[in-house]
Amino acid sequence: MKKSVLILGLVAFFFASCGETKKEEIKKEVETPVEAAKEEIKTTDDYLALGKELFTSKTCVTCHQPDVKVIGPSIKDINKKYTETNGNIVAFLKGETPAIVDTDPGQVAIMKANLDGFVKNLTSEELAALAVYMNSIK
Ligand code: HEC
Incomplete structure (x- = not known):
């Protein structure tokens, strides 16, 4: 998926440059595929694919x-609660809003350890992608 986004980016770049050869910039884009891919993420499908990938790679799925x-x-239970209460999953993941799905202190502590551990290192875009992916599970 990252590859295809990069390729799209390169194609767009070629169109934008009207056939001019800007080897330096192409080289730069190829050398930093992750950054390039991030910049190219725009559509819901891109968020969905990134969220799905992160949900596994960041161990949420376990x-x-x-x-x-x-x-x-x-x-589904998380989606149900967040839909009913018009809640914001990204705000929860950022530690801005309290747990509303399972408020048992022991359970909250488990999730809190994740938030304080590695979730805080994720970018806003990555958190948004995770929320888009979770929302897509119906
Ligand atoms: C070690 C187990 C574990 C991992 C890994 C984990 N969670 Fe959780 N998560 C929990 C538990 C337990 C709860 C229930 C407590 C709660 O609702 O806060 C929870 C609750 C949640 C909720 C509902 C919060 C609410 O309002 O109650 C969301 C959203 C969530 N997790 C998202 C994620 C995402 C996204 C990831 C990966 C970045 C993740 N979790 C990784 C255990 C985990």
């Missing part, structure tokens, strides 16, 4: 399954 409660609530 505690959150679509339908069943594993360690944390199922994604």
Whole structure:
């Protein structure tokens, strides 16, 4: 997916430069594929794909399954609560709003450890992508 975004970016670049050869810039873009891919993320599908990838690579999936409660609530239960209350998953992940799905202190502590541990290192875009992916599980 990152590759295809990069290729799209390169194609767009070629069009933008009207055939002019700017080897330096092309080289730069190829050398920093991750940054280039991030800049190119714009559509809902891109967010969805990034969110899906992060949900696995950032281990969310070990505690959150679509339908069943594993360690944390199922994604569907989380969506249900957030839809009902018009809540904001990104705000929760940023530590700005309290837990509303499972308020048992022991459970909250488990998720809080993730928020304080590695979730705080994710960019706003990555958090938004995670929320888009979670929302897509119906
Ligand atoms: C070690 C297990 C574990 C991991 C890993 C984990 N979670 Fe959780 N998560 C929990 C538990 C337990 C809860 C229930 C407590 C709560 O609701 O805050 C929870 C709750 C949540 C909630 C609902 C919060 C609310 O309002 O109650 C969201 C959203 C969430 N997790 C997202 C994520 C995302 C995104 C990731 C990956 C970046 C992740 N979790 C990784 C265990 C985990």
